[in-house]
Amino acid sequence: MTRPVGRSRILIADDDAPTREQLALLLATEHDVVALVGDGKAAVEAAVQLGPDLALLDISMPVMSGIAAARHLRKCAHAIKVVFITNHVETAYVEEAFRLGAAGYVLKPNLAAELPIAIRTVLAGGTYRSSLLG
Amino acid sequence: MHDVEMSSLDDRIAALEHELAVCREGRSVAEEGELRLSLFLDSVQDFAFISFDLDGRVVGWSRGAERILDYPQVDAFGMYSGEFFTPEDVARGEDKREFRLAREASRAEDERWHLRRDGTRFWGSGVMTPLLDAQGRLCGFSKVLRDQTATKLAEACLRDSEERLRLFCENVHDYALIPVDLEGLVVGWNTGAARIFGYAPEEILGQHNSCFFNPEDIARGEPEQDLRRAVAEGRAEDARWMVHKDGSRFWSHWVTTPIRDQQTQLRGFAKVLHDSTERKAAEELRERLLEKERLLLQTQVRSTGEALDRTKEELRALAGSLLGAQEDERRRIARELHDDLSQRLAVLAIRLAALRDTLPDGPGGTQDEALQLEKYVAGLASEVRRLSHKLHPSILDDLGLVVAMRRLIEDFQASRDEPVTFIEREIPDDIAPATAAALFRIAQEGLRNVSKHAGEGPVRVGLEHESGALRLTIADAGSGFDHAAVRGLGGLGIISMQERAHLVGGSLNLNSRPGEGTTVEVRVPLTSDDDRAGRRRAAPAITKETR
Numbered sequence: 112m113t114r115p116v117g118r119s120r121i122l123i124a125d126d127d128a129p130t131r132e133q134l135a136l137l138l139a140t141e142h143d144v145v146a147l148v149g150d151g152k153a154a155v156e157a158a159v160q161l162g163p164d165l166a167l168l169d170i171s172m173p174v175m176s177g178i179a180a181a182r183h184l185r186k187c188a189h190a191i192k193v194v195f196i197t198n199h200v201e202t203a204y205v206e207e208a209f210r211l212g213a214a215g216y217v218l219k220p221n222l223a224a225e226l227p228i229a230i231r232t233v234l235a236g237g238t239y240r241s242s243l244l245g
Numbered sequence: 246m247h248d249v250e251m252s253s254l255d256d257r258i259a260a261l262e263h264e265l266a267v268c269r270e271g272r273s274v275a276e277e278g279e280l281r282l283s284l285f286l287d288s289v290q291d292f293a294f295i296s297f298d299l300d301g302r303v304v305g306w307s308r309g310a311e312r313i314l315d316y317p318q319v320d321a322f323g324m325y326s327g328e329f330f331t332p333e334d335v336a337r338g339e340d341k342r343e344f345r346l347a348r349e350a351s352r353a354e355d356e357r358w359h360l361r362r363d364g365t366r367f368w369g370s371g372v373m374t375p376l377l378d379a380q381g382r383l384c385g386f387s388k389v390l391r392d393q394t395a396t397k398l399a400e401a402c403l404r405d406s407e408e409r410l411r412l413f414c415e416n417v418h419d420y421a422l423i424p425v426d427l428e429g430l431v432v433g434w435n436t437g438a439a440r441i442f443g444y445a446p447e448e449i450l451g452q453h454n455s456c457f458f459n460p461e462d463i464a465r466g467e468p469e470q471d472l473r474r475a476v477a478e479g480r481a482e483d484a485r486w487m488v489h490k491d492g493s494r495f496w497s498h499w500v501t502t503p504i505r506d507q508q509t510q511l512r513g514f515a516k517v518l519h520d521s522t523e524r525k526a527a528e529e530l531r532e533r534l535l536e537k538e539r540l541l542l543q544t545q546v547r548s549t550g551e552a553l554d555r556t557k558e559e560l561r562a563l564a565g566s567l568l569g570a571q572e573d574e575r576r577r578i579a580r581e582l583h584d585d586l587s588q589r590l591a592v593l594a595i596r597l598a599a600l601r602d603t604l605p606d607g608p609g610g611t612q613d614e615a616l617q618l619e620k621y622v623a624g625l626a627s628e629v630r631r632l633s634h635k636l637h638p639s640i641l642d643d644l645g646l647v648v649a650m651r652r653l654i655e656d657f658q659a660s661r662d663e664p665v666t667f668i669e670r671e672i673p674d675d676i677a678p679a680t681a682a683a684l685f686r687i688a689q690e691g692l693r694n695v696s697k698h699a700g701e702g703p704v705r706v707g708l709e710h711e712s713g714a715l716r717l718t719i720a721d722a723g724s725g726f727d728h729a730a731v732r733g734l735g736g737l738g739i740i741s742m743q744e745r746a747h748l749v750g751g752s753l754n755l756n757s758r759p760g761e762g763t764t765v766e767v768r769v770p771l772t773s774d775d776d777r778a779g780r781r782r783a784a785p786a787i788t789k790e791t792r
């Protein structure tokens with residue numbers, strides 16, 4: 112099975128299953144969702160194995176946080192673009208996220224409105240920063 | 246005073262009586278002889294010379310008689326002989342018996358209690374002889390009497406004490422009292438000796454006392470040494486295994502004393518022995534019991550120590566699981582606040598923003614009011630985040646120890662004027678969560694103590710990685726304190742820092758002296774995930790969250 116040109120392969124990592132499903136639904140029309148995982152460690156494993164174009168990472172997750180997963184990906188799969196989807200608005204989070212080379216930082220309350228734009232921006236080579244961060 | 250012996254006196258009396266008899270034949274000679282006789286008799290004051298007529302009445306009374314019986318001559322003449330005897334003797338007819346005996350045997354020796362004039366008694370010993378006239382006819386009696394009370398008493402005393410001693414010795418059952426002679430031969434055997442050794446007197450008397458000793462002691466010459474020591478030291482005391490007649494042994498304590506006569510001439514030895522087998526057995530039993538008790542106590546002390554160690558371990562584990570449970574609970578509530586409450590507030594803020602766009606614009610209009618509401622909700626959200634962070638810094642789990650520490654130091658710096666520096670070198674990303682949490686909490690408590698107790702001055706916090714361990718230091722230049730003096734005063738900060746360090750396999754060092762600031766130094770090993778899992782089973786610390 113070959114994927115249509117223009118569709119990107121996306122990995123979704125969030126420890127909340129309903130959120131995962133909601134995200135998958137939101138993106139399915141435009142992209143291929145290649146994996147749904149519940150923690151940072153599983154995300155790293157799936158990313159290394161499947162080589163997606165983009166990884167959507169929640170930050171607060173058990174076993175390994177999204178930030179820690181991004182640190183790993185930077186070392187072993189640096190081609191994969193990382194977009195964080197989180198509730199954390201604190202500067203320390205945002206700074207650490209972009210320091211690790213994140214391409215996008217989207218806040219969960221505004222997912223429906225911001226995520227499609229954020230993904231499009233990132234895949235086009237840009238960075239996206241949630242409008243809610245001020 | 247003449248000390249005339251009884252036997253020579255008898256001779257004298259006989260001679261005098263002869264002379265008397267001769268004298269009675271020639272009157273003149275007789276007169277002279279009688280005078281001479283009375284003079285002689287009077288000079289012998291230790292003896293009473295008394296003559297009786299055929300009726301037993303006093304007809305002659307010498308000076309000695311006056312002295313001994315205490316009657317003057319005039320009073321004594323005519324007294325009946327029985328008056329000098331005790332009523333008991335008279336009742337038994339002893340007075341008459343004496344005369345009869347003298348008459349029949351021509352001599353009656355007699356020893357008995359006599360009465361003085363004042364009724365007191367004395368022990369008199371004497372001889373009564375019949376007096377015959379020239380024709381050989383009985384004409385009276387003469388009696389010589391001596392006061393022997395002192396001698397009698399002395400003898401009685403002597404006899405008495407010998408008897409008492411004999412009875413005493415014989416009736417002593419528990420001790421063998423064995424006199425031995427100079428050669429060491431047994432010369433006496435009491436009941437106790439017979440009972441203890443089992444020999445009858447006839448079997449042992451004349452035997453050498455070495456037969457009481459065991460062969461080994463005999464071979465060593467102990468029996469002779471015992472006597473030698475008794476002579477040299479005045480007594481010889483010892484305890485050994487002795488031998489019964491049947492060859493069986495018993496444990497004996499004994500004392501050997503030399504016996505000397507009044508001239509201090511050595512006459513023999515007295516051995517006093519006691520069968521101490523039971524006492525020895527009792528002592529040995531007691532010793533064994535004591536030893537057993539001692540061993541029991543030792544094991545008790547040891548097992549108490551072990552139990553204490555176990556209790557300490559259990560307390561540690563309990564403290565660990567309490568700290569872990571507390572951390573878990575805080576983390577859960579922090580998550581709830583952060584992810585749920587603050588997310589709802591965020592949604593509320595977004596809706597307000599959307600609503601604001603639909604409201605009519607204008608000065609002092611509804612859009613302004615909506616904006617105020619948005620700001621209020623945003624403030625509420627950040628307050629909830631602050632609370633969440635205070636409860637449990639999710640930053641630690643999400644961003645790692647270094648970021649969390651940096652944030653902690655920044656917050657701390659905000660509360661004081663003096664510089665607070667944080668130096669961090671080569672800290673790995675993948676520190677075990679429990680270790681990271683422990684170090685973070687220790688740093689938090691350390692800084693809390695600095696602001697509470699240390700006073701002003703710069704603060705340095707260091708986090709280093711050296712040879713498989715992490716080293717955290719919190720150094721202040723404040724007041725300092727005496728750790729020993731505050732121990733046990735109820736503060737839980739230092740204790741919990743120590744416990745947290747211990748729980749992740751580390752140690753805490755507190756360096757402080759009044760006036761010289763304080764340095765808290767913690768070392769914890771950097772462990773792999775597997776090691777961590779192993780330790781967590783032993784003392785559950787922080788469990789991974791599940792949402």
Ligand SMILES: Nc1ncnc2c1ncn2[C@@H]1O[C@H](COP(=O)(O)OP(=O)(O)O)[C@@H](O)[C@H]1O
Pocket residue numbers: 694695697698699721723724725726731735736737738739740763
């Ligand atoms: N950095 C410090 N500088 C000076 N004194 C300190 C410092 N840290 C602790 N102490 C002293 O040690 C005591 C015990 O500390 P702690 O166990 O944390 O209990 P608490 O802070 O509740 O008193 C404090 O009361 C204080 O006297």
Ligand SMILES: [Mg+2]
Pocket residue numbers: 690693694697736737738739
């Ligand atoms: Mg304290």
